[in-house]
Amino acid sequence: MNSQPLKGAFQPDELRSLKAIFDEITSQPWFPRCPDTREDFAKYLFATYPREEFNAKRHRSVIEASARMFYALEEPDKV
Numbered sequence: 788m789n790s791q792p793l794k795g796a797f798q799p800d801e802l803r804s805l806k807a808i809f810d811e812i813t814s815q816p817w818f819p820r821c822p823d824t825r826e827d828f829a830k831y832l833f834a835t836y837p838r839e840e841f842n843a844k845r846h847r848s849v850i851e852a853s854a855r856m857f858y859a860l861e862e863p864d865k866v
Contacts, residue, residue, distance in 0.1 A: 797838050804843045805832055808850055817859040824858055831857075 797805070809832060812818060813825055831853070836846060 801838060801841060805836065805841060808832070808843060808847060812851055812854050818854065819858060819860055828854060828858060 809829060813828065818824075818828075832850070835853075
């Protein structure tokens with residue numbers, strides 16, 4: 788078995804970090820519950836933070852700001 792990571796493939800720890808950010812942000816009351824919106828946000832994460840470029844501590848605030856700008860509900864209490 789090849790021990791070298793595949794080019795462009797995420798390692799398990801990288802996926803866990805991305806998923807943790809995804810889960811945290813999509814669970815916020817301002818984030819829509821629509822499956823299509825969640826899918827779009829996941830695609831955004833993979834496209835914006837390719838393998839080895841994602842750093843949860845460094846990128847967390849930027850990711851949340853982007854999610855709020857593009858996905859936030861105007862009146863989250865009425866979801």
